[in-house]
Amino acid sequence: MTHPMWRIATYGAVFFGVTSFTIFWTRFAGGLALVWLGSAIGAALFLALPRARHPLAAAILIALSTLATSLFGFGPTWAFPLALVNIFEAWFIAWLLVRFRPERDYVDSAAGIVSLGFFAGLIGPATAAIPGAIIVSQIVGGNLATHALSWLVGHGLGTMLAMPLALLLQSYRRLNFAPLREAGRTLPFAGLMLLSIGISAIAFFQSTFPSLFFPVVPLVLASFRFGRFGASVVVLLISMAAAASLGMEIGVFAELEIPLWQKALFVQFYLATLLLISLPLAVALKQRQRFLEELIDREAMQRLIADHSDDALLHLDQHGTIRFASPASARLSGRESTDGMHLGAFFSDFDKQVVSDALDAAAESPGRTEIVERSVERDGKTKWLEAKLRAIESSKQQTSAYVVTIRDVTDRKLEEIQASFEARTDALTGLPNRRAFLDELEGRLDVAEKQPFAFALIDLDHFKRVNDAYGHSVGDSVLKEVAEIMRDSTNQDCFFARLGGEEFGMIAVGPALESSAIISERLRRTIQQHAMTDVNGGSFSVTASIGIAVIGERCSTSMAMQAADGPLYSAKASGRNCVRHAQDLKRFAQIDEPPRNKPIAAAN
Template sequence: MYDPLSNLDYRVPMALLPFRSTIARGWLAAALMGVLYFALAAFTIRFTRFDGGVAFVWVSTALLLARLILLPTARWGPPLLCCGVASVVATMAFGLGTGAALPLATINLAEAAAGAWCLKRRFPTIGSFGSLAEVGTFIVVAGIAIPAISALGGAACAVAATGTGFWSNWVNWFTGHGLGTITFAPLLILAFRGEPISMAREAGRRGVGEAMVLLVILTGVTGFVFVQTKLPLLFLPFLPMMIAVFRLGRMGAVVSTAIVATIGTALTIKDLGPISLIVGGDGARAQFLQFYLATAVLIVLPAAAELKRRRQMLVSLQATSALQQLILDRTSDIIMRLEVDGTIIYVSPSISRVGGYAPEQLVGRKPHDLVMADDVDAVVTAHRRALACPSETFIVQYRAMREGGELGWFETHTRATVDEEDRPTGVVSIIHEISERVAAQQELQQMATTDALTGLKNRRAFDLALGDVVEQVGANERPGCVTIFDLDHFKTVNDRFGHAIGDLVITEFADVLRSTVRGNDIVARFGGEEFVVLLDATLDQATVVCERVRARFEQRMIQDVTGQRVFATVSAGLAPIVAGHSAAAVLKAADEALYRSKHGGRNRLTLAA
């Protein structure tokens, strides 16, 4: 017979087992929370309702708050339900009775849930107490603001159930819940996170032994303070507490606070210790004890947070320092630190590879000793500008001397270092050798202003030089002339003998020009067979030089590698540089004189009209 159940996949329930197991564990943990919540609530209600109203001491909220902070919001249901039942039972059995049990339970649960929700909103990973901001937020939210609000409902319930005063109940609720949370919640949070175990593992035997010794000393000092009733020695536990904080960090803070709170509370309840000397009822003593414990928390917990922050900064600084040292050892650039007055206080080891100096040779000196005299002003200016504008980086290029006396080109990026008030304390410079780059730039510049065939300057370079001379003539009446040379019948030479011979004629004429003019004259090839010379001379002197060029070229025999011989001549037009005339006007005058030479028979020099 066909069984409709035979096709069911029995793996589905097996797949759900981990989920069911997680739910079961969650409810088991919630049930244990409820039991512990009930124990704490019953104890504080039973022994600290000194005036018949609400309890003067309340630790249960700290327990539930610590648990909720570490749970996802979606998993708050079981612990809230179990702790709610525990609160109802404790209030019915030891507190304000059946009528107030449910309202008070609701207020207690809302207090813990609201505190956890607000804290998780501000710090999603709250619980490490590793910063002053986290500690401060925890104290304000969970220890002051939320208890102040919940105290309104608690006092109202107490008034309705007992007829005691509203504001006295409000004060007792606020101080009991607020100070209880501040004192015990950090310890419980760290305990739930498993930090005592992890810290013990990280510390090792020696660290655990040191911790035990410190805590034993603290226990002894606290016991002594709270056993005797003659002297107000409440300040004594603070010293071993601070030592525990400095040696053990956050765990030292919360454990030492718990030790003082446990011993102080137990002995004060028995009318022992300095607090028993206070004139007043048990309620006043209980409130003073809570203020004392809260003061201890407010001293050690922020100190622990700040200490952790500084330790993290130290670790980060050490890591950064190691990384920087590795970079300094490996980089080819030079790292240099200078005082405000320019004195070198640090040089990276790369100075040995780049400059040939040992770092200790330069410490205490000033860069002026190495920088070429012509470039010192630029370097000093960059240093001063960096000090004047600490937020900016300044770049300067200069020439400096290597150990062997060789000059090199260097580029420095410099930026000021500042103190906590943003005042300059010196500069840090990164120095990179750019000798090859400068040489390449100079080569490119040379190529950009040089005629490739003859090695003479090209028209671009000549125009720049002529412009400068024209300005000088206008200002100082400096003499100067421009001559344009043009090879005669050059097209015929190319057509008859070929372009190789044509190029040889051009280079031979360039050699004649170079060997005839003076060193301060500027010779350029304008293009093709046309050349131009800028002569630093009077018109008469220039005429002699140009005639000498024409005559020498006329007599020069040009012969290629095959033995083929060529003779060529050149025509020229000469124009003086006149004040008030532009460079274009001077070139036009020389070109017009050249035109007349060409039409006058060639192989001659003609002066501009």
């Protein structure tokens, strides 16, 4: 890393030489120098130094600027004030660039180039133009606005011409010269530089035919072949040729019927235009090359992942047709190849519409992941596949493709099913629990007006006596055997569940609704007639009271429970071991009145 003092010394020497040359050769009629490159060199130095070194660098540059103006410009009287303004301009340009573009990508991105042109070519020179014009008007007289405009044009164009190359060459943004040293590139670079000199000579040193556009050719070639550095060097060579032609008054510029100072401004505008053509082009090409390299690296990584992943990685076109499928696709799809097939090939035929709907949903919201989870048959076994798909939006805001991952989630799905079953199943009896029953009840209540159903509450009579007389283990056995009786009566139209303790529930729909009273009475008799066994091998019986109601309109869960709870209370009040209902269900079937039985839980 270059020591700050060596950097200050190097930039100071270049600054003094360049400013002395421009003051001596570009001051016409005793006014301002029409080309001022000193601000670019000074600003590049301030950018390269830590802030603590700025005062020292500024003092040295002010001294050098004062000396150059004293020797080749307005003389020693006004040299120091002008030096103060010139170096302030350079420092202010550097401050603006760091303050508003801290990324320091002034020659690396389009935004950086715009920042460079705005702050270095306009704002910085404009800020110094007024105090500079005031000083010059005191020296040579004349119009203040004219001097300010001359300052703005000369300093702005000069800074724009010199600063890109200065930034590329300075150490804070180190340039990689390795490509120029590679075999097969050194000679082309030298040849292109010679070509630029030759074409520039033809363009500027003759006036037979218009040829100012000729230098654009080597400039574009340099931008494509050697990037920003090549473009900056070619602009510098073109500038030298143009300055030589202007100074010798030979060629196309000599034919212009305007004063020499206006010719000098025209040359600066011409050169600045070339720079603004080549530099953004070189930056864009560099960014494109970097993007392509990153794309190649990313594609290689994705291929590696795809080849060794258990998930199927897919790339689809805008119609959902598979354009790329990773090796795992054959196993998950059950096909040797899925190329050219629709994404639905991974799923059953009746799920193709589900897949198409998911693709449409993803296309409507690019960036959002849609998930399809379906069961499939593979080798006689049921498996679950999960597809995650996302649409890729093109520059025209239209879906141009999809990316999809598909994985086997059978184990997870079975765990979810088992967890859901356990969450909805009574652990003791194996019947659906209260939660599952209420879910079923709520679903039936939503359509009760169109599909009436019967709802029953079943309560074992004096069950506490069973626990007290035989123990809780026998009580649990009684609940299990009652649940088995209910399971024998369960079908797609008749649903039983344990609601808690010794209370059960029943929902009957469709054909079971018509025979719900018979089902309830048969259940009561079966429970009564079923012999229960105690721990000593003895037998006893239990009975049940049942309240049943028909729900034919939508209502709340609590109201439905109350509709069946009333008949249940009536059954218990009537001596238990009977069925009572809120509506006249005897029209569905002839029900014999149950005989009075001996007390519940009496031993035989």
